[in-house]
Amino acid sequence: MPELPEVETVARDLRPLLVGSTIESLLVGERRLRNAWLADWTPLVVGRTIRELRRRGKWLPMVLDDGSVVAFHLGMTGQMTTHAVADPLADHVHFRLRLGSGERELRFRDIRRFGSIAWHATYAIWEEGLEERLGPEPWDLTTEAFLERLGKTLRPIKAVLLDQSVVAGVGNIYADESLFLAGMHPTTPGRDVTQSGAERLRGAIVDVLTRSIAARGSTIRNYVGGSGLAGGHQVSLAVYGRTGEECAKCGTAVECIRLAGRSTHFCPKCQAMPTGVSRGSR
DNA sequence: ATGCAGTCCTGTAAGC
């Protein structure tokens, strides 16, 4: 389940392989992804050169030499890797960009087809279309803006972290890990998060994501980076996927509950429920 | 306006 560190790793791996390459042709599979690739888009892309591969939240917008964008989202099981054209084609490859003189290609593989690929006339138009739904990058989130969003809601903090409009790029794994690092119970109502709590959590998110990027992300099931290599951060996860195991800090068994429709892992001792003293104050 | 549940999708694993 690619979140920010995994998507960042894909971008870093693919950049040297893609930037400067010309798209010689484009092949679309029979089964559509979350959205359908429109036939009208193909002639707009073929013949163009790839100028940049950016990352924004969990999105990968590929900027072409005319300023247009092909925006990729890996969904749950998306993979983007380059191959020799002659390499055997794996199952579930839905989209291919043949590059340069046609010996290599970028392949988009997605078992569950929650991913998406779409063309947009400019980066600004693409970004504008997401404006309402995509908040700041975690390192650009200020404690003030975070508190502003938290103060208005009774939603559990875990649900707030998964909301891409609050902060972009955090998914289920890093929401749980950040809450553990901040010592905050996942059901804490947003309104009950204090200023120091918000600052601590903001720092924990940045810390967790930065360390995961350094390890090339976490491979839980299907994730591989742009070079086809798995990530290495999964061994460093403190609570995610460790139900019943001893908390590394205090030895208490890690619990798993269902929250916001997602499995939610936490240490009941290190992440004690808020006592309620702050509730209603301010 | 807010927030929840349902939806999509396939592979894996648990349960009978």
Next chain:
DNA sequence: TGCTTACAGGACTGCA
């Protein structure tokens, strides 16, 4: 052994 069922969850839709 072989079937059924539950589960994994990012982002969106529809409903209360």
